[in-house]
Amino acid sequence: MPFAITQTCCNDASCVSVCPVNCIHPTPDEPDFGSTDMLYVDPQACIDCGACADACPVDAIFPVDQLSEALRPYAEVNAAYYAEQEPVTAKADPKPNFHEWAPPTFDRVLPSDFAALDVAVVGAGPAGMYAVEDLLLHTSSRVTLVDRLRDTGGLVRYGVAPDHPSTKKIQHTFARFHNHPRLRLRLGCEVGVDVSAEELSARHDAVIYAVGASAARSTGLPGEELPGSLAATTAVAWYNGHPDVRADAVDLSAERIVVIGNGNVALDVARILTADPETLADTTIAPHALAQLRSSKVREVVLLGRRGPEDAAYTMPELRALAQQDTVELIVDEHDSEVARAIEQAGEADKAGLLKGLRRETVDWSAPPPYERRRIVLRFHSAPVAFLGDTQVRAVRVTGADEETEIAAGRVVRAVGYRGTALPGLPFEEDRGIVPNAQGRVEGVPGSYVVGWIKRGPSGGIGTNRACTNETVGALLEDAVAGALPKTRRWLPKLRLGRR
Ligand SMILES: Cc1cc2nc3c(=O)[nH]c(=O)nc-3n(C[C@H](O)[C@H](O)[C@H](O)COP(=O)(O)OP(=O)(O)OC[C@H]3O[C@@H](n4cnc5c(N)ncnc54)[C@H](O)[C@@H]3O)c2cc1C
Ligand SMILES: NC(=O)c1ccc[n+]([C@@H]2O[C@H](COP(=O)([O-])OP(=O)(O)OC[C@H]3O[C@@H](n4cnc5c(N)ncnc54)[C@H](OP(=O)(O)O)[C@@H]3O)[C@@H](O)[C@H]2O)c1
Numbered sequence: 361m362p363f364a365i366t367q368t369c370c371n372d373a374s375c376v377s378v379c380p381v382n383c384i385h386p387t388p389d390e391p392d393f394g395s396t397d398m399l400y401v402d403p404q405a406c407i408d409c410g411a412c413a414d415a416c417p418v419d420a421i422f423p424v425d426q427l428s429e430a431l432r433p434y435a436e437v438n439a440a441y442y443a444e445q446e447p448v449t450a451k452a453d454p455k456p457n458f459h460e461w462a463p464p465t466f467d468r469v470l471p472s473d474f475a476a477l478d479v480a481v482v483g484a485g486p487a488g489m490y491a492v493e494d495l496l497l498h499t500s501s502r503v504t505l506v507d508r509l510r511d512t513g514g515l516v517r518y519g520v521a522p523d524h525p526s527t528k529k530i531q532h533t534f535a536r537f538h539n540h541p542r543l544r545l546r547l548g549c550e551v552g553v554d555v556s557a558e559e560l561s562a563r564h565d566a567v568i569y570a571v572g573a574s575a576a577r578s579t580g581l582p583g584e585e586l587p588g589s590l591a592a593t594t595a596v597a598w599y600n601g602h603p604d605v606r607a608d609a610v611d612l613s614a615e616r617i618v619v620i621g622n623g624n625v626a627l628d629v630a631r632i633l634t635a636d637p638e639t640l641a642d643t644t645i646a647p648h649a650l651a652q653l654r655s656s657k658v659r660e661v662v663l664l665g666r667r668g669p670e671d672a673a674y675t676m677p678e679l680r681a682l683a684q685q686d687t688v689e690l691i692v693d694e695h696d697s698e699v700a701r702a703i704e705q706a707g708e709a710d711k712a713g714l715l716k717g718l719r720r721e722t723v724d725w726s727a728p729p730p731y732e733r734r735r736i737v738l739r740f741h742s743a744p745v746a747f748l749g750d751t752q753v754r755a756v757r758v759t760g761a762d763e764e765t766e767i768a769a770g771r772v773v774r775a776v777g778y779r780g781t782a783l784p785g786l787p788f789e790e791d792r793g794i795v796p797n798a799q800g801r802v803e804g805v806p807g808s809y810v811v812g813w814i815k816r817g818p819s820g821g822i823g824t825n826r827a828c829t830n831e832t833v834g835a836l837l838e839d840a841v842a843g844a845l846p847k848t849r850r851w852l853p854k855l856r857l858g859r860r
């Protein structure tokens with residue numbers, strides 16, 4: 361029985377390198393890699409060895425005959441990927457297609473006369489941890505890992521939703537490097553506050569910044585800052601217990617909450633705010649959030665997408681999971697005929713096609729949400745134009761194909777994306793909220809590098825940061841070998857890193 365990859369896949373490609381028959385695609389060197397929602401097992405070539413399941417850091421791979429009810433569609437999802445591809449594995453000859461192994465290459469090993477590098481990695485989220493892993497496993501570098509928080513994990517700890525425990529497990533994979541003899545861990549140390557970028561550069565051969573994108577993008581619309589309107593960055597940090605966010609930052613006394621945006625973060629927020637709190641009780645959810653959910657008045661969360669269901673920003677595995685759960689009703693607001701047409705004309709496996717089984721109705725926004733059961737309403741083709749209210753938000757005005765509508769709501773969550781912030785001592789590109797760089801080399805600051813969301817902008821799952829890190833660490837090592845790193849000034853007195 362073949363194996364299948366399922367919902368939590370984060371595209372880190374750990375399974376690819378262990379598969380003896382090369383039947384997991386797209387691989388990092390194939391053009392599709394990075395543009396698909398996940399990776400897929402070719403059921404015709406899989407020899408059922410289980411190596412991929414052992415290697416997967418987020419428990420995403422199972423034998424097809426052991427898939428739970430909710431994950432059963434993934435047998436078909438995996439197979440469907442290959443139905444549309446030119447054969448890439450030995451389909452004609454289903455015998456194991458063992459590789460002709462090429463001699464091993466050690467492209468990360470520096471010349472033997474090269475002194476060990478001292479590298480500082482700033483940020484202990486996925487990008488920083490992939491950099492640490494690459495440097496410790498493939499070079500003899502000594503690494504100082506710095507994070508402003510007292511816990512490692514970045515958004516895996518403080519972003520990934522508490523009802524995604526398998527995804528959070530990747531922290532164990534990262535944590536195995538914390539006690540490595542060549543790693544110094546400096547937590548509770550904020551670069552730009554406790555130590556400057558210049559000081560770090562002076563004490564290391566190179567510095568890799570993996571500081572993520574922690575701020576919220578603005579909609580730029582009038583009324584955005586009214587009380588009752590909050591950024592998803594706050595909501596997410598609140599339910600994950602981030603130390604920067606107060607326990608009372610989110611108030612769930614409104615019956616209807618509008619979430620602006622149609623990405624995976626919007627889906628996370630809608631799911632958590634409508635969840636049965638008892639299903640979250642044994643998760644990593646913050647105790648204050650669980651207590652609020654237990655007394656929550658929320659009946660309805662409206663997800664506002666400015667595009668249609670075929671172009672929504674969320675990924676198919678996340679929507680499929682939301683559509684499959686049966687504790688909260690998921691419906692589509694059929695306010696314009698284009699929405700129904702897009703859903704009906706879509707194939708079963710298309711993004712809009714996943715909405716086929718859902719109830720559709722034209723929602724009356726002047727009426728309160730129904731009382732029988734909590735629900736999530738997907739409303740497409742609706743761009744917000746203003747937040748309405750005097751002392752508190754009371755509605756969002758949206759514009760659609762033909763008209764403007766007011767959607768009454770006691771709370772609004774703006775899930776329109778994250779944004780990087782400037783770090784003193786490094787250049788910053790305001791438009792994109794990133795540190796300008798070429799293959800990870802910070803423009804104009806030799807010896808400084810970036811990885812992850814501060815390098816590419818705030819998109820892509822955990823595993824996307826792995827290939828991104830490969831590029832950056834590759835550039836750093838190239839510069840080291842070429843003698844292009846600034847000379848380290850080791851005579852400076854030792855820095856006291858860490859403040860708490
Ligand atoms: C709400 C949410 C849910 C997500 N869920 C999933 C999911 O289920 N599956 C998935 O595959 N992907 C998910 N992602 C995407 C994934 O989290 C990101 O791809 C990834 O975390 C980006 O990694 P990063 O290391 O660039 O940034 P981060 O994870 O943000 O890490 C940055 C680190 O830098 C530290 N830092 C920042 N500034 C400084 C400073 N000045 N000095 C020292 N340290 C500093 C921060 O404390 C943090 O630890 C989610 C993203 C969000 C926002
Ligand atoms: N696998 C997971 O479970 C998971 C969970 C959370 C996050 N992530 C990943 O983390 C990354 C960030 O996710 P994200 O949801 O923050 O960002 P995102 O995927 O970029 O989605 C942002 C959403 O906001 C909308 N938007 C932007 N500006 C708007 C405006 N002015 N008015 C109305 N809508 C606006 C966008 O619409 P348009 O599409 O029309 O621009 C889009 O729907 C993504 O790569 C995501 O996949 C993964």
Ligand code: SF4
Binds near residue numbers: 383409
């Ligand atoms: S079970 Fe074995 S053969 Fe099948 S995909 Fe996984 S590693 Fe490859």
Ligand code: SF4
Binds near residue numbers: 375376416417419421
């Ligand atoms: S998370 Fe990584 S190892 Fe697991 S299935 Fe996805 S790509 Fe493979």
